[in-house]
Amino acid sequence: MSEQSAPGADGSGRPSGRLLEVDDLRVEFRTRDGVAKVINGVTYHVDAGETLAVLGESGSGKSVTAQTVMGILDMPPGFVTGGQVRFHGKDMLTMSAEERRRIRGEGIAMIFQDSLSALNPVFTVGFQIAEQFRIRRGMSRADAKKRAIEMLDQVKIPNAKGRFSNYPHQFSGGMRQRAMIAMSLALDPEVLIADEPTTALDVTVQAQIMDLLGELQRERRMGLILITHDLGVVADVADRIAVMYAGRIVEEADVYDLYAKPAHPYTLGLLDSIPRLDEKGQQLRTIKGLPPNLMNIPPGCPFNPRCPMAQPVCREKIPPLLQIGAGRASACHFAEELVNRD
């Protein structure tokens, strides 16, 4: 999973191959009540033009991983206790603040779930987009404005020119999310991290925004990391999926493989417990119990207290994330059996 790869530019401008790699990342939160081990060895990567979905429930560590990658994790209480985040092969965690700042926006950009709190309420939307061109590209005020309007146009905000001088509260939820996409794409990043970009939106607007993201990604051959808990959205857009549980990746697979034959009982449980639009089921199957307290993660496999397949070995040994076939990995002692069952 985590073999070292060369920065690899192929001379055509955009580099091919491993763009961003997270390698055995560990993060803990030191609070008054104790130490919460939020991320316990997370490894994933995203290539140019690829969509990696990071799937997990609240508290699984999917957002904290993204925040660490972006360097916007609150420290303290957060502490990175191990691992690397490599961008074009270079570890970002050991870089100077100045170097990291240069990567943000141009290398990696992020969009957030709650667009109302992510945008500054006292500046116009246009100003917040144009600001980047002024500071990072040294453009004149007029040029920056022109570029910002182009960006708003690209994300299909109607009447972009007129909307330039609106404040965030004058936008609807869907339009704010579009403005945030425009802002994050302004400096043409190679990787875009989208943290639950449509969770706060209605389904019809969600479909619009996911379309837009997909379109822009294809145009720009961006690597997209889509963080979400929605198994439906993932099925529509992802190429690969990493499933997180209690600060670990428990399964990684191609989207078709994962839905057809999940290789971890947690993934299987998740897929079984969602009501489907196209079926009127009788009783939903559930995952019993609750996610573990991160200050007191059970020994062995963190999923073992909720797992219907748990054996004594699961309470003793933490299953490592192992390859179980082409492009698939699972952190379950019984992954082979799960995949090979009918």
Next chain:
Amino acid sequence: MTENILEVRDLVKHYPVTQGIVFKKTVGHVKAVDGVSFDLRAGETLGVVGESGCGKSTLSRVLMSLEKPTAGSVIFKGQDVATLSAGAMRRLRRQIQMVMQDPYTSLNPRMTVGDLIGEPFEIHPDVAPKGSRRDKVKELLDLVGLNPEHINRYPHQFSGGQRQRIGIARALALRPEVIICDEPVSALDVSIQSQVMNLLEKLQNELGLSYVFIAHDLSVVRHLSDRVAVMYLGKIVEIGTEDEIYERPTHPYTQALLSAVPVPDPTLRESKAIIRLTGDVPSPISPPSGCRFRTRCWKAQDVCAEQVPLLEVRPGSDHPSACHFAEKREIVATHPA
């Protein structure tokens, strides 16, 4: 034909929009609910779906008599709720209870679980005599799948799903006949959501409850509902059995809504045709004339701006739909291969 436990007729709820600080002047109305009629039959679940701002939460507040309707009536077992005396109203409230969306803000953090679930008995002392209340609360905790020994704990000691169970136990305390569930699972994680949905189903079977189940998640609504009403900008645009709405929708809004729901099956990617709606929901202060959906509708004609389409059974269909051009359309999302 089963009896109707709740009948809602032409329900309207407008909120005034005012301007000025000292001399307040009403400059318009937010037409949150604008002429809604439906029946709730005993023992059934009526799902209400719609996007944010369509008036589904206002509807729930009016049904609970937390808000007085501007016009129209809510009839519970043949009695018009608006005409009841204060005492009769108090007795009625026992029959209709509510489960709220957010289990974090709907439970008082300073009260123990025992006090929270027992509070309804303080207000309606004749339901449970003083001495038996703690036992009743323990029974309720057991009923919703919580440990009765946790009666002295505070809400913060529970997870989101457990808190929602506390909210459900509290709603059940007075043995109501109708429970209004306003987005009861939308704040919960997938694995917890299914637990709470199964609990709601189990309780309905055991206690013979009727639910009005309000949610924006169409898959969740389909799973729990016998009949479904689709709302758009304060009006019901289509109503029918779960099968009629999900398999044979005739209103363009329902069709668009259903087609936009992501289905957790990557193999449907190619075959799925999503109907793209453009733009946002118009403001409920000045909704479009005629059909309210016409500004986003691909079928809109001149007649849609002039005439309000009535919610009635249209030719070629088996359930009421409020569209001049209602017709069936294959929604690929709901028909895998």
